[in-house]
Amino acid sequence: METYGYVRVSCTDQNEERQRISLNAKGIAPQNLYIDKQSGKDFARPQYQRMLKRLQPGDLLYILSIDRLGRNYKEIQDQWRTLTKIKSVDICVIDMPLLDTRTAKDLMGTFIADLVLQILSFVAENERDSIRKRQDQGIVAAKARGVRFGRPKKPVPEDFAQIVGQWERRELDMREVLRLCDMCRATFYKRLREFRTVNNTKNESGQC
Template sequence: MRKYLYIRVSTKEQNEDRQLALKDKYGLRNSDVFIDKATGKNFDRPAYQNLKVEVQKGDTLIVMSLDRLGRNKEQALEELREFKQRGIRLIVDDLPTTQIELDEKNQLIIEMINNILIEVYTTLAEEELKRTKIRQRQGIDSMPINDNGKRYSKKTGREVGRPNKRENLTTEQERYIKAWINKSIKLSDCIKFSGLSEATLYRIKAKLISKENNSKSKNEI
């Protein structure tokens, strides 16, 4: 079982010496230290990805603080869960428990309290994410609706929400749908090759037929 230290500084100008001091505190070698000079908005960092490959079950990962791991809380929670599932212990140095001398007598107590504090952090972060999503949903619900039946921002004029699959078909999807409507292929094949659900396909079919009938009516007039 090995210990690893992960260090992250946001820019090249920032100094990692304060975090690097943990190497001596925990008796680590240079090869046990992984350093990234990058923002914490995502986890696509070279040293961090190499570290994840290196650490094994039973190993310990040390960071000075949880924000050194990453600032994107949603992704940070996923990383913490992954480490827990893989059986990798996490030591956050600025949590109070890790200031106790790391000897055999205190080791189990430190680990237990440290894990509790991390669980509390993840729970609070999850609740904050839920509240953020609720506020976002409330903000969207308060937006006006345009002629397309979609909510839009008064400031930018842009529509919000997921793209409508029926209005954003690829040429390939249209080809399969027309083949299905013309009974050249089965519904199951159309679902398979278009990547659309049965319900979506029937809605598209109904819309196309309605459009075609309206066009015929206009021509007759």
């Protein structure tokens, strides 16, 4: 029997140290500790998939909390079933002792573990939805205060009007225009549309 540990953080700038410390305390060999630093939106995770291939019947897998197995109720349930039924491995959820398949072999123990799993999976999904809603509300509030999101807008050069004029008169080809503006083609055309819109507005205002 081999003992494994799995750690997941949802993005590369999160610290996995808390999970790592808890798993190291279980005496897991370094080569049996698998860590994914990426979104949990699906299970195309390289380390998790690599671990699944190594797991053999009778092996033991430690995770710190149930939400390391998935983002929502269905994913957690599916992965639990894959690990315990298809791979025939034991799972121990460190922060929830009732979810330890080694001690839930009888009918009552299995019933309690399944019930706890369903409740915790549901709670994990609800908490994730609540976090997402709070984030969305925060973004709406920030936008109302004038906070801008996304990459900064690429500025146009001071002589953009002159460059456009030369291009329209075919004195410059597109490659030279893009070099002078330090833009890709799509950005240039976007800025060109904005430039023409502003000019048209000014011309219409001047005619009034």
